[in-house]
Amino acid sequence: xxRKLGTIVLLVGALAFTLAGAAAAAGTIKIGFHAPQxxxxxxxxKSATIGAELAVEQIxxxxxxxxxxxxxxxxxxxAQPAQAIPIANKLIGQDKVPIAVSGSYSAPTRSAxxxxxxxxxxxxxxxxxxxxxxxxGDYVFRTxxxxxxxxxxxxxxxxxLLGKKMVVMITLQNDFGKALADGFKSMTRDFGIEIxxxxxxxxxxxxxxxxxxxxxxxxxxxxxxxxxxxxAGPLVSQLRAAGVAVPIIGQEGYDSQKFIEIAGxxxxxxxxxxxxxxxxxxxxxxxxxxxxxxxxxxxxxxVAASAHTAVMVAADALKRAGSTDSEPLRKxxxxxxxxxxxxxxxxxxxxxxxxxxxxxVVKDGNWHRHSVIDDPGxxxxxxx
Amino acid sequence: xxxxxxxxxxxxxxxxxxxxxxxxxxxYGLLRILHVAHAxxxxxxxxxxxxxxxxxxxxxxxxxxxxxxVGLGGMLVYRLCYQPILDRPPYVPLxxxxxxxxxxxxxxxxxxxxxxxxxxxxxxxxxxxxxGLNLRGAEIGMVITAMVLLGGLSYLAQNTRIGIAWRATVxxxxxxxxxxxxxxxxxYLNFFIGSGLAAVGGIFISLLSNLVEPxxxxxxxxxxxxxxxxxxxxxxxxxxVASLALGVVEAFGTIYIGSYLDRDAIAFAFLIAVxxxxxxxxxxxx
Numbered sequence: 001x002x003r004k005l006g007t008i009v010l011l012v013g014a015l016a017f018t019l020a021g022a023a024a025a026a027g028t029i030k031i032g033f034h035a036p037q038x039x040x041x042x043x044x045x046k047s048a049t050i051g052a053e054l055a056v057e058q059i060x061x062x063x064x065x066x067x068x069x070x071x072x073x074x075x076x077x078x079a080q081p082a083q084a085i086p087i088a089n090k091l092i093g094q095d096k097v098p099i100a101v102s103g104s105y106s107a108p109t110r111s112a113x114x115x116x117x118x119x120x121x122x123x124x125x126x127x128x129x130x131x132x133x134x135x136x137g138d139y140v141f142r143t144x145x146x147x148x149x150x151x152x153x154x155x156x157x158x159x160x161l162l163g164k165k166m167v168v169m170i171t172l173q174n175d176f177g178k179a180l181a182d183g184f185k186s187m188t189r190d191f192g193i194e195i196x197x198x199x200x201x202x203x204x205x206x207x208x209x210x211x212x213x214x215x216x217x218x219x220x221x222x223x224x225x226x227x228x229x230x231x232a233g234p235l236v237s238q239l240r241a242a243g244v245a246v247p248i249i250g251q252e253g254y255d256s257q258k259f260i261e262i263a264g265x266x267x268x269x270x271x272x273x274x275x276x277x278x279x280x281x282x283x284x285x286x287x288x289x290x291x292x293x294x295x296x297x298x299x300x301x302x303v304a305a306s307a308h309t310a311v312m313v314a315a316d317a318l319k320r321a322g323s324t325d326s327e328p329l330r331k332x333x334x335x336x337x338x339x340x341x342x343x344x345x346x347x348x349x350x351x352x353x354x355x356x357x358x359x360x361v362v363k364d365g366n367w368h369r370h371s372v373i374d375d376p377g378x379x380x381x382x383x384x
Numbered sequence: 385x386x387x388x389x390x391x392x393x394x395x396x397x398x399x400x401x402x403x404x405x406x407x408x409x410x411x412y413g414l415l416r417i418l419h420v421a422h423a424x425x426x427x428x429x430x431x432x433x434x435x436x437x438x439x440x441x442x443x444x445x446x447x448x449x450x451x452x453x454v455g456l457g458g459m460l461v462y463r464l465c466y467q468p469i470l471d472r473p474p475y476v477p478l479x480x481x482x483x484x485x486x487x488x489x490x491x492x493x494x495x496x497x498x499x500x501x502x503x504x505x506x507x508x509x510x511x512x513x514x515x516g517l518n519l520r521g522a523e524i525g526m527v528i529t530a531m532v533l534l535g536g537l538s539y540l541a542q543n544t545r546i547g548i549a550w551r552a553t554v555x556x557x558x559x560x561x562x563x564x565x566x567x568x569x570x571x572y573l574n575f576f577i578g579s580g581l582a583a584v585g586g587i588f589i590s591l592l593s594n595l596v597e598p599x600x601x602x603x604x605x606x607x608x609x610x611x612x613x614x615x616x617x618x619x620x621x622x623x624x625v626a627s628l629a630l631g632v633v634e635a636f637g638t639i640y641i642g643s644y645l646d647r648d649a650i651a652f653a654f655l656i657a658v659x660x661x662x663x664x665x666x667x668x669x670x
Contacts, residue, residue, distance in 0.1 A: 042498035
């Protein structure tokens with residue numbers, strides 16, 4: 001079985017290689033892309049890949065980059081760092097991409113970032129949140145918020161916009177949850193928030209019976225819970241089922257129609273900090289939301305919008321640089337000022353994005369605008 | 385009050401573990417195989433239960449059909465994966481089993497997509513106040529179903545011809561066969577019952593989280609192994625007690641030491657602690 005599978009993979013690989021070769025001859029520009037297509041993070045990987053593909057289709061439909069068509073070279077990293085490094089080497093050495101985008105989680109993105117930096121190939125992280133990613137060097141950029149920044153926005157949302165002070169934190173035990181918690185805690189004093197208790201859970205947990213019982217006993221004014229739609233959906237529905245009625249504040253990990261599907265009525269009123277505004281009047285965002293749903297057959301989410309944004313940023317830099325050489329391209333990226341589906345993108349000296357946080361609330365089974373946090377002081381990313 | 389509530393939550397979770405782990409310990413008792421693919425069958429039960437419920441609107445029908453189909457699936461796993469390699473050293477079927485489990489996860493992902501499925505109208509979500517506790521229908525349903533099914537299983541083992549044949553085969557397969565017991569039939573029955581139970585467990589879990597996903601067997605795959613070791617490998621009663629005990633330990637552990645150890649770490653720390661005191665498990669084997 002394995003041998004047969006191996007042969008198929010080889011054949012497909014060979015085919016892809018010949019096709020890619022033919023395309024290159026016709027004058028295309030390749031953008032490298034890696035995201036989990038299999039394994040535990042495959043759902044986010046799928047959304048991200050469709051978002052990236054959509055961006056490429058839109059650019060090609062509009063005439064491509066200075067007359068050349070874009071081509072997305074996609075690899076499956078299974079959200080594993082061990083996969084990301086060979087993929088980065090393959091993208092650089094074999095596919096010879098001038099620029100690459102990560103549609104993956106922090107661990108693989110962090111590993112790949114070093115490889116791209118060393119080969120001086122510009123690399124954009126679409127939604128991985130670990131602070132060390134951009135610290136790999138000046139060729140690495142990020143078009144999404146750092147976890148800490150979003151955590152700070154969450155503190156402002158709860159303490160100032162909602163005016164709730166007694167907060168229970170439910171933290172996901174991984175880099176995403178920890179970064180959010182750190183950012184949140186760093187601002188509690190500024191917004192007068194008191195943390196009644198903090199609990200942690202593992203990404204594999206779907207049953208929160210004991211945690212819910214304890215939160216109920218804590219009787220907070222609001223709950224700040226980090227997670228992904230597949231943990232947050234069950235968590236929120238179990239909290240509500242136990243009679244916990246206080247506001248629940250999440251983040252971009254919730255940002256999927258699937259969250260509302262899982263939590264059902266319990267999702268109503270949940271507010272998150274994210275980067276995709278469903279009620280936006282900005283044409284870039286509106287068009288993306290419509291085009292994505294048409295292409296994917298399901299509603300757009302943060303991951304899809306982020307991958308779409310990152311590819312758009314890459315394409316914009318290719319266009320402005322007028323070349324696929326590494327230095328002009330890096331320079332063009334650093335000077336980005338682009339309206340994209342997740343906001344207006346520009347980078348600071350470290351390659352971190354500076355943009356507003358979109359707060360979305362579940363109303364009548366859909367995400368809608370709750371408020372926007374656009375406070376440059378609060379949201380300033382680190383610049384070194 | 386909080387203590388009582390946590391205790392009850394632990395028992396609820398423990399009864400889910402019990403429905404999975406019993407099938408696993410039955411297989412170990414009979415064949416000395418660590419049947420990791422059991423967790424794949426658990427997930428299959430969740431998928432079938434959800435699909436049938438969404439199609440027909442009947443949860444009862446979904447449970448019965450899914451338990452039967454998954455029971456047959458368990459027999460198929462035995463026939464195709466274990467029977468041809470029973471004479472090999474124990475790690476051979478173990479590796480085969482892990483392979484089957486991974487393959488099942490990926491098949492679920494390819495067929496049903498990576499996003500997971502949800503119920504159109506989740507059943508048993510109504511609130512019941514019992515002994516001053518707010519419980520969901522699905523939680524109570526899971527405990528009652530586990531009690532009824534496991535009680536029925538114990539009656540079957542003690543009081544019926546096939547049950548006696550099964551126990552005899554577990555005790556000594558060769559002597560049992562010399563008395564005319566069909567060992568192969570006993571094995572099929574064993575896989576059928578164990579897998580059917582896991583399917584029912586899978587459906588209740590999916591009702592509690594309203595989510596069936598390709599990786600839903602991942603946690604039971606290794607935690608059930610810890611439980612059967614804890615219960616004394618092959619010992620059904622020990623497995624039941626270990627399931628409930630682990631449920632309760634986790635319920636308290638996630639609250640009071642959750643910031644240092646996650647739920648899985650608590651489970652395995654508990655396992656190590658017990659094995660240091662009683663290396664043979666809470667109860668001696670068979």
